[in-house]
Amino acid sequence: MEKYKVGMISLGCDKNRVDSELILGTINKFYEITNDPREADIIIINTCGFIESAKQESINTIIEMAEYKKNHKCKMLIATGCLTQRYGEELLKLMPEIDILMGVNDYMKLHKLILDFIKGERNILSANYSDENINEGERLLTTDKHVAYVRIAEGCDNHCTYCIIPKIRGKFRSRSIESITKEVKQLAANGVKEIILIAQDLTNYGVDIYNGKRLHILVNEISKVEGIEWIRLLYCYPEEITDELIEEIATNDKVVKYLDLPIQHISSKILRMMARKTNKEKVIGIINKLRSSIPNIVLRTSLIVGFPNETEEDFKELEEFLREYKLDNVGVFTYSKEEGTPAAEMDNHISEEIKAERYNKLMEIQKEVVVNLNKLKISKIYDTIIEGRKGKYFIGRSTEMAPEIDGNILIKTDKVLNKGDIIKVKINETLDYDLIGEVYNEFSK
Structure with a gap:
Protein backbone atom coordinates (compact mmCIF):
# COMPACT_ATOMS: atom_id res chain seq x y z
CA MET A 1 0.00 0.00 0.00
CA GLU A 2 1.27 3.48 -0.81
CA LYS A 3 2.48 5.37 2.24
CA TYR A 4 0.34 8.22 3.48
CA LYS A 5 2.05 11.62 3.34
CA VAL A 6 2.25 13.53 6.64
CA GLY A 7 2.67 17.28 7.00
CA MET A 8 3.64 18.91 10.30
CA ILE A 9 3.03 22.49 11.47
CA SER A 10 4.85 23.35 14.70
CA LEU A 11 3.86 26.46 16.62
CA GLY A 12 5.33 28.08 19.71
CA CYS A 13 8.68 27.63 21.39
CA ASP A 14 11.81 25.59 20.73
CA LYS A 15 10.63 22.98 23.22
CA ASN A 16 7.58 22.48 21.02
CA ARG A 17 9.91 22.13 18.05
CA VAL A 18 11.70 19.25 19.78
CA ASP A 19 8.32 17.58 20.42
CA SER A 20 7.47 17.96 16.73
CA GLU A 21 10.79 16.39 15.76
CA LEU A 22 10.10 13.49 18.14
CA ILE A 23 6.66 13.00 16.59
CA LEU A 24 8.15 12.91 13.10
CA GLY A 25 10.90 10.58 14.25
CA THR A 26 8.30 8.24 15.76
CA ILE A 27 6.21 7.94 12.60
CA ASN A 28 8.87 8.47 9.93
CA LYS A 29 9.22 4.77 9.07
CA PHE A 30 5.46 4.40 8.54
CA TYR A 31 4.71 7.54 6.51
CA GLU A 32 6.27 9.87 3.96
CA ILE A 33 6.98 13.36 5.32
CA THR A 34 6.08 16.41 3.23
CA ASN A 35 6.53 20.14 3.74
CA ASP A 36 3.56 20.95 1.49
CA PRO A 37 0.18 20.67 3.26
CA ARG A 38 -1.53 20.47 -0.14
CA GLU A 39 0.19 17.12 -0.66
CA ALA A 40 -0.46 15.78 2.85
CA ASP A 41 -2.93 12.98 3.56
CA ILE A 42 -2.45 13.65 7.28
CA ILE A 43 -1.81 17.09 8.77
CA ILE A 44 -0.46 17.41 12.34
CA ILE A 45 -0.59 20.75 14.18
CA ASN A 46 1.56 21.04 17.30
CA THR A 47 -0.14 23.84 19.19
CA CYS A 48 1.00 26.40 21.75
CA GLY A 49 -1.14 27.38 24.74
CA PHE A 50 1.18 29.70 26.63
CA ILE A 51 -0.48 33.10 26.16
CA GLU A 52 -3.68 34.35 24.53
CA SER A 53 -2.10 35.35 21.21
CA ALA A 54 -0.45 31.92 20.91
CA LYS A 55 -3.74 30.16 21.67
CA GLN A 56 -5.50 32.19 18.99
CA GLU A 57 -2.78 31.43 16.45
CA SER A 58 -3.16 27.72 17.21
CA ILE A 59 -6.94 27.83 16.78
CA ASN A 60 -6.66 29.82 13.55
CA THR A 61 -4.13 27.32 12.20
CA ILE A 62 -6.44 24.38 12.99
CA ILE A 63 -9.29 26.14 11.18
CA GLU A 64 -7.04 26.92 8.21
CA MET A 65 -5.76 23.36 7.93
CA ALA A 66 -9.32 22.00 8.23
CA GLU A 67 -9.97 23.62 4.85
CA TYR A 68 -7.38 21.27 3.33
CA LYS A 69 -9.77 18.41 4.09
CA LYS A 70 -12.25 20.05 1.73
CA ASN A 71 -9.98 21.32 -1.01
CA HIS A 72 -6.91 19.09 -1.05
CA LYS A 73 -5.75 15.55 -0.19
CA CYS A 74 -6.03 15.76 3.60
CA LYS A 75 -8.03 12.88 5.09
CA MET A 76 -7.03 13.30 8.71
CA LEU A 77 -6.41 16.33 10.93
CA ILE A 78 -4.43 15.81 14.14
CA ALA A 79 -3.93 18.42 16.88
CA THR A 80 -1.46 18.05 19.73
CA GLY A 81 0.63 20.19 22.07
CA CYS A 82 0.04 22.52 25.00
CA LEU A 83 -3.32 23.91 23.85
CA THR A 84 -4.81 20.46 23.39
CA GLN A 85 -3.36 19.24 26.69
CA ARG A 86 -5.03 22.17 28.41
CA TYR A 87 -8.39 22.18 26.63
CA GLY A 88 -8.72 18.64 25.20
CA GLU A 89 -12.40 17.74 25.60
CA GLU A 90 -13.54 21.33 25.08
CA LEU A 91 -11.60 21.64 21.82
CA LEU A 92 -12.93 18.37 20.48
CA LYS A 93 -16.50 19.55 21.07
CA LEU A 94 -15.92 23.00 19.60
CA MET A 95 -13.86 21.84 16.61
CA PRO A 96 -15.24 18.57 15.21
CA GLU A 97 -12.88 19.01 12.25
CA ILE A 98 -10.17 17.55 14.50
CA ASP A 99 -9.98 13.78 13.94
CA ILE A 100 -7.33 12.94 16.57
CA LEU A 101 -6.55 15.16 19.53
CA MET A 102 -3.47 14.41 21.65
CA GLY A 103 -1.84 16.07 24.62
CA VAL A 104 1.88 16.30 25.34
CA ASN A 105 2.37 12.80 26.73
CA ASP A 106 1.06 10.47 24.03
CA TYR A 107 3.40 10.96 21.07
CA MET A 108 4.54 7.35 21.07
CA LYS A 109 0.91 6.27 20.58
CA LEU A 110 0.41 8.30 17.41
CA HIS A 111 0.82 5.51 14.85
CA LYS A 112 -1.70 3.34 16.72
CA LEU A 113 -4.16 6.26 16.96
CA ILE A 114 -3.88 6.81 13.21
CA LEU A 115 -4.57 3.11 12.56
CA ASP A 116 -7.57 3.27 14.92
CA PHE A 117 -8.92 6.21 12.93
CA ILE A 118 -8.45 4.37 9.63
CA LYS A 119 -10.36 1.42 11.10
CA GLY A 120 -13.35 3.65 11.69
CA GLU A 121 -12.95 5.38 15.03
CA ARG A 122 -13.78 9.08 14.91
CA ASN A 123 -12.74 12.15 16.96
CA ILE A 124 -10.20 10.29 19.07
CA LEU A 125 -9.13 12.02 22.30
CA SER A 126 -5.81 11.07 23.89
CA ALA A 127 -4.70 13.84 26.25
CA ASN A 128 -3.61 12.10 29.43
CA TYR A 129 -1.91 14.14 32.14
CA SER A 130 1.44 12.94 33.43
CA ASP A 131 4.29 14.69 35.17
CA GLU A 132 6.48 11.62 35.29
CA ASN A 133 7.54 10.74 31.75
CA ILE A 134 9.90 12.64 29.45
CA ASN A 135 9.40 12.34 25.72
CA GLU A 136 12.61 10.88 24.29
CA GLY A 137 13.50 8.97 21.15
CA GLU A 138 14.65 9.28 17.58
CA ARG A 139 14.10 12.72 16.07
CA LEU A 140 13.67 14.00 12.53
CA LEU A 141 15.33 17.43 12.60
CA THR A 142 13.38 20.39 11.26
CA THR A 143 16.38 22.72 11.63
CA ASP A 144 19.30 22.95 9.23
CA LYS A 145 21.46 19.87 9.72
CA HIS A 146 24.29 21.81 11.38
CA ASN A 374 26.43 47.09 16.80
CA LYS A 375 28.41 50.19 15.80
CA LEU A 376 31.12 49.02 18.20
CA LYS A 377 31.39 45.77 16.22
CA ILE A 378 32.62 47.45 13.03
CA SER A 379 36.13 46.18 12.12
CA LYS A 380 35.84 43.27 14.58
CA ILE A 381 36.24 39.67 13.41
CA TYR A 382 33.79 36.90 14.33
CA ASP A 383 33.60 33.16 13.82
CA THR A 384 30.41 32.85 11.76
CA ILE A 385 28.31 29.83 10.87
CA ILE A 386 26.70 29.92 7.42
CA GLU A 387 22.90 29.54 7.36
CA GLY A 388 22.20 29.94 3.65
CA ARG A 389 22.03 32.53 0.92
CA LYS A 390 19.62 35.37 0.13
CA GLY A 391 20.17 37.38 -3.04
CA LYS A 392 23.76 38.59 -3.27
CA TYR A 393 24.49 37.80 0.38
CA PHE A 394 25.28 34.67 2.31
CA ILE A 395 23.50 34.67 5.67
CA GLY A 396 25.44 33.77 8.80
CA ARG A 397 25.40 33.97 12.59
CA SER A 398 28.20 34.64 15.03
CA THR A 399 28.35 33.03 18.47
CA GLU A 400 26.53 36.17 19.68
CA MET A 401 23.41 35.28 17.70
CA ALA A 402 20.91 32.52 18.46
CA PRO A 403 19.01 31.21 15.41
CA GLU A 404 15.73 32.90 14.48
CA ILE A 405 15.59 35.25 17.48
CA ASP A 406 18.65 37.50 17.10
CA GLY A 407 20.15 39.27 14.10
CA ASN A 408 22.23 37.91 11.21
CA ILE A 409 25.47 38.70 9.45
CA LEU A 410 25.16 39.41 5.72
CA ILE A 411 28.29 38.32 3.85
CA LYS A 412 29.12 39.36 0.29
CA THR A 413 31.77 37.10 -1.23
CA ASP A 414 32.75 35.29 -4.41
CA LYS A 415 33.74 32.25 -2.37
CA VAL A 416 31.55 29.14 -2.34
CA LEU A 417 30.09 28.83 1.16
CA ASN A 418 27.95 25.93 2.34
CA LYS A 419 25.45 25.68 5.16
CA GLY A 420 27.26 24.77 8.34
CA ASP A 421 30.65 26.17 7.28
CA ILE A 422 32.27 28.15 10.10
CA ILE A 423 34.36 31.03 8.74
CA LYS A 424 35.88 34.25 10.04
CA VAL A 425 34.02 37.40 9.03
CA LYS A 426 35.12 41.01 9.43
CA ILE A 427 32.24 43.45 10.09
CA ASN A 428 32.12 46.50 7.81
CA GLU A 429 28.61 47.96 8.28
CA THR A 430 25.49 47.70 10.45
CA LEU A 431 21.79 47.59 9.62
CA ASP A 432 20.20 48.18 13.04
CA TYR A 433 19.85 44.55 14.18
CA ASP A 434 21.88 42.94 11.35
CA LEU A 435 25.54 43.27 10.42
CA ILE A 436 27.31 43.31 7.04
CA GLY A 437 30.75 41.77 6.66
CA GLU A 438 33.33 40.14 4.43
CA VAL A 439 35.22 36.86 4.61
CA TYR A 440 38.37 37.58 6.60
CA ASN A 441 40.40 34.45 5.75
CA GLU A 442 40.01 30.78 4.96
CA PHE A 443 37.70 28.50 6.90
CA SER A 444 38.37 28.56 10.62
CA LYS A 445 36.82 25.14 11.26
Missing part, protein backbone atom coordinates in the same frame (compact mmCIF):
# COMPACT_ATOMS: atom_id res chain seq x y z
CA VAL A 147 22.20 22.98 14.36
CA ALA A 148 19.91 21.14 16.79
CA TYR A 149 17.99 21.89 19.97
CA VAL A 150 18.43 19.40 22.81
CA ARG A 151 15.90 19.40 25.64
CA ILE A 152 17.61 18.40 28.87
CA ALA A 153 14.57 18.57 31.17
CA GLU A 154 10.79 18.75 31.04
CA GLY A 155 8.30 20.64 33.21
CA CYS A 156 8.85 23.40 35.75
CA ASP A 157 8.72 23.84 39.53
CA ASN A 158 8.92 27.64 39.62
CA HIS A 159 5.16 28.37 39.55
CA CYS A 160 5.45 32.01 38.49
CA THR A 161 2.07 33.63 39.02
CA TYR A 162 1.57 34.52 35.33
CA CYS A 163 2.52 31.10 33.89
CA ILE A 164 0.38 28.03 33.18
CA ILE A 165 3.24 25.78 32.03
CA PRO A 166 3.60 23.74 35.28
CA LYS A 167 -0.07 22.76 35.00
CA ILE A 168 0.42 21.68 31.39
CA ARG A 169 3.91 20.17 31.43
CA GLY A 170 4.08 18.99 35.05
CA LYS A 171 6.85 19.08 37.60
CA PHE A 172 10.51 19.60 36.69
CA ARG A 173 12.26 16.40 35.68
CA SER A 174 15.75 16.05 34.27
CA ARG A 175 16.99 13.61 31.68
CA SER A 176 20.10 11.66 32.57
CA ILE A 177 23.52 12.87 31.49
CA GLU A 178 23.96 9.53 29.70
CA SER A 179 20.80 9.87 27.59
CA ILE A 180 21.60 13.47 26.66
CA THR A 181 25.20 12.78 25.65
CA LYS A 182 24.05 9.76 23.65
CA GLU A 183 21.63 11.99 21.74
CA VAL A 184 24.32 14.62 21.16
CA LYS A 185 26.69 11.97 19.80
CA GLN A 186 24.02 10.83 17.35
CA LEU A 187 23.38 14.41 16.26
CA ALA A 188 27.10 15.07 15.82
CA ALA A 189 27.45 11.90 13.73
CA ASN A 190 24.77 13.34 11.42
CA GLY A 191 26.62 16.63 10.94
CA VAL A 192 25.33 18.83 13.77
CA LYS A 193 27.91 21.40 14.88
CA GLU A 194 25.86 23.65 17.17
CA ILE A 195 23.93 22.25 20.13
CA ILE A 196 21.37 24.52 21.81
CA LEU A 197 20.38 23.30 25.26
CA ILE A 198 16.79 24.10 26.23
CA ALA A 199 14.38 23.49 29.11
CA GLN A 200 11.89 25.61 31.03
CA ASP A 201 14.76 26.18 33.46
CA LEU A 202 18.23 24.99 32.46
CA THR A 203 19.89 26.11 35.67
CA ASN A 204 18.03 23.62 37.86
CA TYR A 205 19.17 20.70 35.74
CA GLY A 206 19.95 17.68 37.92
CA VAL A 207 18.33 18.78 41.19
CA ASP A 208 15.74 16.02 40.97
CA ILE A 209 17.93 13.09 39.94
CA TYR A 210 21.43 14.07 41.12
CA ASN A 211 20.53 15.94 44.34
CA GLY A 212 22.12 19.13 43.08
CA LYS A 213 22.63 21.40 40.10
CA ARG A 214 24.66 19.63 37.42
CA LEU A 215 24.37 21.84 34.33
CA HIS A 216 28.10 22.60 34.42
CA ILE A 217 28.91 18.89 34.46
CA LEU A 218 26.50 18.16 31.60
CA VAL A 219 27.95 20.97 29.49
CA ASN A 220 31.47 19.67 30.08
CA GLU A 221 30.45 16.15 28.98
CA ILE A 222 28.77 17.45 25.83
CA SER A 223 31.87 19.49 24.95
CA LYS A 224 33.86 16.24 24.74
CA VAL A 225 31.72 15.01 21.82
CA GLU A 226 33.71 15.08 18.60
CA GLY A 227 32.17 17.27 15.91
CA ILE A 228 30.36 19.65 18.27
CA GLU A 229 31.80 23.16 17.87
CA TRP A 230 29.31 25.43 19.66
CA ILE A 231 27.19 24.82 22.78
CA ARG A 232 24.55 27.46 23.52
CA LEU A 233 22.49 27.80 26.72
CA LEU A 234 18.94 29.18 26.62
CA TYR A 235 16.65 30.00 29.57
CA CYS A 236 18.99 30.22 32.57
CA TYR A 237 17.18 31.70 35.58
CA PRO A 238 19.58 34.34 36.94
CA GLU A 239 18.99 33.48 40.59
CA GLU A 240 19.98 29.84 39.98
CA ILE A 241 23.28 30.45 38.17
CA THR A 242 26.17 28.89 40.10
CA ASP A 243 29.84 29.80 40.28
CA GLU A 244 30.61 26.38 38.77
CA LEU A 245 28.46 27.18 35.73
CA ILE A 246 30.10 30.58 35.28
CA GLU A 247 33.52 28.93 35.44
CA GLU A 248 32.52 26.32 32.84
CA ILE A 249 31.22 28.96 30.44
CA ALA A 250 34.31 31.13 30.95
CA THR A 251 36.88 28.36 30.42
CA ASN A 252 35.27 25.96 27.94
CA ASP A 253 36.04 27.08 24.38
CA LYS A 254 33.09 25.19 22.95
CA VAL A 255 30.55 27.03 25.10
CA VAL A 256 29.56 30.24 23.33
CA LYS A 257 29.70 33.30 25.57
CA TYR A 258 25.94 33.87 25.36
CA LEU A 259 23.23 33.43 27.99
CA ASP A 260 19.48 33.86 27.87
CA LEU A 261 18.34 35.13 31.29
CA PRO A 262 14.51 35.33 31.56
CA ILE A 263 14.42 38.29 33.98
CA GLN A 264 10.77 39.34 33.20
CA HIS A 265 11.02 42.59 35.23
CA ILE A 266 13.42 44.62 37.37
CA SER A 267 11.08 46.14 39.97
CA SER A 268 11.45 44.13 43.20
CA LYS A 269 7.77 44.70 43.90
CA ILE A 270 6.68 43.24 40.56
CA LEU A 271 9.18 40.37 40.80
CA ARG A 272 7.69 39.51 44.19
CA MET A 273 4.16 39.58 42.76
CA MET A 274 5.34 37.34 39.92
CA ALA A 275 6.65 34.88 42.58
CA ARG A 276 10.14 35.15 41.13
CA LYS A 277 12.80 34.04 43.61
CA THR A 278 14.90 37.15 43.19
CA ASN A 279 14.89 40.94 43.38
CA LYS A 280 16.41 43.92 41.59
CA GLU A 281 19.68 43.87 43.52
CA LYS A 282 20.25 40.16 42.87
CA VAL A 283 19.48 40.45 39.15
CA ILE A 284 21.88 43.35 38.73
CA GLY A 285 24.43 41.48 40.86
CA ILE A 286 24.45 38.40 38.61
CA ILE A 287 24.66 40.57 35.46
CA ASN A 288 27.70 42.35 36.86
CA LYS A 289 29.26 39.06 37.97
CA LEU A 290 28.76 37.46 34.54
CA ARG A 291 30.27 40.45 32.78
CA SER A 292 33.29 40.56 35.09
CA SER A 293 33.87 36.79 34.91
CA ILE A 294 33.22 36.22 31.20
CA PRO A 295 34.65 38.97 28.97
CA ASN A 296 32.38 40.01 26.08
CA ILE A 297 29.49 37.78 27.22
CA VAL A 298 26.28 38.44 25.31
CA LEU A 299 23.14 38.62 27.45
CA ARG A 300 19.60 38.16 26.21
CA THR A 301 16.43 38.48 28.27
CA SER A 302 12.65 38.57 28.09
CA LEU A 303 10.53 41.20 29.83
CA ILE A 304 6.82 41.49 30.62
CA VAL A 305 5.14 44.89 30.65
CA GLY A 306 1.68 45.63 32.01
CA PHE A 307 1.70 43.06 34.81
CA PRO A 308 -1.12 43.71 37.31
CA ASN A 309 -0.28 46.59 39.67
CA GLU A 310 2.64 47.78 37.53
CA THR A 311 2.80 51.52 38.23
CA GLU A 312 4.51 54.25 36.22
CA GLU A 313 7.31 54.12 38.82
CA ASP A 314 7.75 50.36 38.26
CA PHE A 315 7.87 50.88 34.52
CA LYS A 316 10.37 53.75 34.87
CA GLU A 317 12.66 51.34 36.72
CA LEU A 318 12.47 49.03 33.72
CA GLU A 319 13.25 51.85 31.28
CA GLU A 320 16.23 53.01 33.32
CA PHE A 321 17.49 49.44 33.68
CA LEU A 322 17.54 48.91 29.88
CA ARG A 323 19.32 52.20 29.30
CA GLU A 324 21.94 51.60 31.99
CA TYR A 325 22.73 47.90 31.58
CA LYS A 326 22.52 47.74 27.78
CA LEU A 327 21.59 44.09 27.31
CA ASP A 328 22.47 42.76 23.87
CA ASN A 329 19.06 41.30 22.99
CA VAL A 330 15.67 41.81 24.62
CA GLY A 331 12.28 40.30 23.87
CA VAL A 332 9.33 42.28 25.25
CA PHE A 333 5.87 40.83 25.86
CA THR A 334 2.68 42.44 27.09
CA TYR A 335 1.15 40.65 30.06
CA SER A 336 -1.45 38.06 29.05
CA LYS A 337 -4.17 37.19 31.56
CA GLU A 338 -4.22 33.39 31.67
CA GLU A 339 -7.06 31.57 33.38
CA GLY A 340 -5.92 29.25 36.13
CA THR A 341 -2.97 31.42 37.15
CA PRO A 342 -2.77 33.49 40.38
CA ALA A 343 -2.01 36.68 38.45
CA ALA A 344 -5.33 36.42 36.64
CA GLU A 345 -7.09 36.87 39.99
CA MET A 346 -5.07 39.93 41.04
CA ASP A 347 -6.52 43.41 41.30
CA ASN A 348 -5.49 46.42 39.25
CA HIS A 349 -5.04 44.96 35.79
CA ILE A 350 -3.49 47.31 33.26
CA SER A 351 -5.39 48.44 30.16
CA GLU A 352 -4.36 47.13 26.76
CA GLU A 353 -3.64 50.68 25.62
CA ILE A 354 -1.14 51.28 28.42
CA LYS A 355 0.44 47.85 27.85
CA ALA A 356 0.96 48.69 24.17
CA GLU A 357 2.38 52.11 25.02
CA ARG A 358 4.87 50.61 27.48
CA TYR A 359 5.81 47.87 25.02
CA ASN A 360 6.58 50.43 22.31
CA LYS A 361 8.68 52.54 24.69
CA LEU A 362 10.84 49.59 25.70
CA MET A 363 11.30 48.47 22.11
CA GLU A 364 12.42 51.99 21.14
CA ILE A 365 14.95 52.05 23.98
CA GLN A 366 16.27 48.60 23.10
CA LYS A 367 16.59 49.42 19.42
CA GLU A 368 18.77 52.40 20.30
CA VAL A 369 20.87 50.18 22.59
CA VAL A 370 21.36 47.54 19.86
CA VAL A 371 22.21 50.12 17.18
CA ASN A 372 24.91 51.62 19.40
CA LEU A 373 26.29 48.21 20.44
